[in-house]
Amino acid sequence: MIKIAVFASGGGSNLQALIDAQDTGLFKGKIALIFSNVPDCGAMKRAENERIEAVAIASKGYPGSREEYDAEVLRLCQSKKIDLICLAGYMRIITSVLIKAYPFKIMNVHPALLPKFGGEGMYGHHVHEAVIKAGEKESGATVHFVTEGVDAGPIVLQGNVKVMGTDTPETLAEKVLKVEHHIYSESVRLFCEGKIKVVDGRVRVSL
């Protein structure tokens, strides 16, 4: 059984989608840990309701470096024997301390069709604002592996939505979130079934 940690900093709707997918038996994995850098975020409240072990370490005011912070998070994941880390609205760039310990075992969901609208500063509503401003007719969501370089790792799955002239960042975010929930659960299913391989920096999914 693949042991999964979900990292979140916000409302936690992706976390909830993964919990629901687990509960309906979509993937053969167990969410064994919920981690947050924001102790009072919505995701932590969801964790409480679900009775899944949840740990928060406030990043705001943390006395050490980013690497020291991640070393603490790594020790936590190793102590729980975590196999896969899912970043689900985790608003913190992770360092090589975690990335090297979990090569192609950390996934992230991004609210756009990468490689477009990714990189530093492109998160949450900023992404949807930029998509609308650019006059894009299509947007979507991407699940990718985390490598060094923001939003740059091999893409696992993507899903599209149409951008209408009447869309606002809020309505677009709502449509994109639905896609995120679907492709994230599917990506975790594929991972748990051992169907994902990374070859020459690209993901190959075997069916």
Ligand code: GAR
């Ligand atoms: C999601 O749209 C996710 O893609 C985005 O934050 C939101 C979290 O929502 N993540 C990023 O922008 C990371 N670059 P949630 O807390 O409801 O899952």
